Amino acid sequence: MKHQIGKVIEVKGDTIAVSLIEFDEEKTVGVPEEMAVDVSTPDGPVNILIGQPGSFVELSLPNGTLLCLVTETRMREANVGVTEAKEAVTTGDFVIDQVSRQLVTIPIGTIDSDGDFERGTNVLPTVNAPVFAVLPSTINDIYTSFAEGNFSLGKLSLLPEQEAKLNLDAFLGRHAAILGQTGGGKSWTVASVLQKIAQFPQSTVLLLDLHGEYASAFGDEAEVISAADIEMPYWLMNAEEILSLMIDRAESSAPNQNAKFKELLQSAKENHPENAALGLEKITIDTPVYFDLMEIVDEFRRLDVEMVQGSTKKVKGPLHGQFTRLLMRLESRLNDRRYDLIFKPQTYNSSASMDDLFRKLLGEEISNRKKIVVLDLSPVPFDVRGSLISLTLRCLFDFSYWHSRLKGSRFPISIFADEAHIYLSDSGSNQAPRESAERIAKEGRKYGISLAVISQRPREMSSTILSQCGSFLCLRISNPDDQSYVRNLLPDSVRGITSMFASLRRGEAILIGDSMMMPTRIKVDAPDPAPDSADASFTALWSEEPVDLNVAEILDTWRNQKVRN
Numbered sequence: 001m002k003h004q005i006g007k008v009i010e011v012k013g014d015t016i017a018v019s020l021i022e023f024d025e026e027k028t029v030g031v032p033e034e035m036a037v038d039v040s041t042p043d044g045p046v047n048i049l050i051g052q053p054g055s056f057v058e059l060s061l062p063n064g065t066l067l068c069l070v071t072e073t074r075m076r077e078a079n080v081g082v083t084e085a086k087e088a089v090t091t092g093d094f095v096i097d098q099v100s101r102q103l104v105t106i107p108i109g110t111i112d113s114d115g116d117f118e119r120g121t122n123v124l125p126t127v128n129a130p131v132f133a134v135l136p137s138t139i140n141d142i143y144t145s146f147a148e149g150n151f152s153l154g155k156l157s158l159l160p161e162q163e164a165k166l167n168l169d170a171f172l173g174r175h176a177a178i179l180g181q182t183g184g185g186k187s188w189t190v191a192s193v194l195q196k197i198a199q200f201p202q203s204t205v206l207l208l209d210l211h212g213e214y215a216s217a218f219g220d221e222a223e224v225i226s227a228a229d230i231e232m233p234y235w236l237m238n239a240e241e242i243l244s245l246m247i248d249r250a251e252s253s254a255p256n257q258n259a260k261f262k263e264l265l266q267s268a269k270e271n272h273p274e275n276a277a278l279g280l281e282k283i284t285i286d287t288p289v290y291f292d293l294m295e296i297v298d299e300f301r302r303l304d305v306e307m308v309q310g311s312t313k314k315v316k317g318p319l320h321g322q323f324t325r326l327l328m329r330l331e332s333r334l335n336d337r338r339y340d341l342i343f344k345p346q347t348y349n350s351s352a353s354m355d356d357l358f359r360k361l362l363g364e365e366i367s368n369r370k371k372i373v374v375l376d377l378s379p380v381p382f383d384v385r386g387s388l389i390s391l392t393l394r395c396l397f398d399f400s401y402w403h404s405r406l407k408g409s410r411f412p413i414s415i416f417a418d419e420a421h422i423y424l425s426d427s428g429s430n431q432a433p434r435e436s437a438e439r440i441a442k443e444g445r446k447y448g449i450s451l452a453v454i455s456q457r458p459r460e461m462s463s464t465i466l467s468q469c470g471s472f473l474c475l476r477i478s479n480p481d482d483q484s485y486v487r488n489l490l491p492d493s494v495r496g497i498t499s500m501f502a503s504l505r506r507g508e509a510i511l512i513g514d515s516m517m518m519p520t521r522i523k524v525d526a527p528d529p530a531p532d533s534a535d536a537s538f539t540a541l542w543s544e545e546p547v548d549l550n551v552a553e554i555l556d557t558w559r560n561q562k563v564r565n
Helices: 082-091 136-147 168-173 186-197 239-246 254-271 293-304 324-335 337-343 351-361 382-407 432-447 463-468 480-489 492-503 538-542 551-560
Strands: 004-012 015-020 036-039 046-049 056-061 064-078 098-112 117-119 130-133 152-156 163-165 176-179 205-209 222-226 307-309 314-316 372-376 413-417 449-455 471-474 508-513 520-524
Touching: 004 056, 015 056, 056 098, 064 492, 117 136, 136 163, 152 186, 163 520, 168 449, 176 186, 186 205, 186 413, 186 520, 205 382, 239 254, 239 324, 239 382, 254 293, 293 324, 324 337, 337 382, 351 372, 351 382, 382 413, 382 432, 382 449, 432 449, 432 463, 449 463, 471 480, 480 492, 492 508
Parallel strands: 176 449, 176 471, 205 372, 205 413, 222 372, 413 449
Antiparallel strands: 004 015, 004 130, 015 098, 036 046, 056 064, 056 130, 064 098, 098 117, 152 163, 152 520, 307 314, 471 508, 508 520
């Protein structure tokens, strides 16, 4: 039997106000002052807290009930009427203001007479409709029916015995955003999620690790690759990516540079001896095959200073001086040692080596298969990092696309982009990473490649990417601007839940979106082992005995951009 706790007093837009009724032990209705009720069940009484933000209540409908999420608890004083005041003066009685306890709720979905849950509603309750407490078993049945599997992020914060089961296909396949301010537990949450994903017999995850936090978080299930050691060679770039690095569109000579570069690129790919042996029906400027970039550079140098025979003497060639600035940019890139992993590959310097490179990125090396590949980007300078990320994302998208075309099935790949606001921003000089990620966000679902972005500043993230995310795992967000931005990303019916973001504990999150039947406050399971993201303890470290600081060793590591063994 359901336990009535109150009645509807206001239906306004996407919120419904509920007034709690006083506890009546004989009628077993109402809510005691301690805001907890004992509800009778066949297995005995169950104690339920009432009014906790993030908890649930049921509102009566003609053909079932409306499940609502509590977002606010408040107390209101009722004004004393004029007649009551006059009678009090006449009789000499004291007038005590009446107070009522109220809940503000948002509708989540309907439960029909058979107990089946459906998200959303086309009918709202009327004023005075009774409101009931919700049993944990009801919540469990709803989560279990939707989860399609046994994948759980942790426990429900308000029902610690209840697993927070989600639909992993929806979480990954429709893309996800993990958002929260620094110190809110993002790294903890990411490590916990990926450790659970690694329990599948076959999973393929690439984690872009900007700060080197995750090297020890996944044990033997992960391959940790330093971005300083891996190569993403120039010949994997498509024509547009190469041209964007070489040509300044604002120059008057840009059309000539663009046309000639494409011509030379086509020739270099077609005429390379190795590519002729591949037996390809057609090679285009975008075909990922090896070519010698220096041949193109040398030809540009020749054309830039070319002199041709005129009627009486040698005169400047038709393209004389057209490539001077292009050559300056090219030589600047080629001479910049930070770009050696792109322009001077030592390992992946043939078309045949492409197989080994992709096996490494996907954790599919025959003698060393891994479920998670952690690409540690911390040793790579920022401007090089953007080119590396862009090329990696674009290549993995193309791999998924052609796998789907060839096999008629998907090879699921999940990409987790840590600190995504740094390189997937709407602003900034290097837009290539954002454009590659946006393509995955917009089209990746069709080919089995998903994107999960992790950020502490959602306002600085690409709006296109966030608009494509079907699930939002929100940790503590106290910045009003970021709260407002996330609120505007959510459906109107659940925007009220953003008021809870600032009160979340570390490692606690609210999951909203397609992967969960309803907005849910979750205590994320602790990862084991944890990532190397803990705060420095100033008190503990400053309390130790002083030791000599080896400044020279630190500076040597800094200059070499690597830790010497």
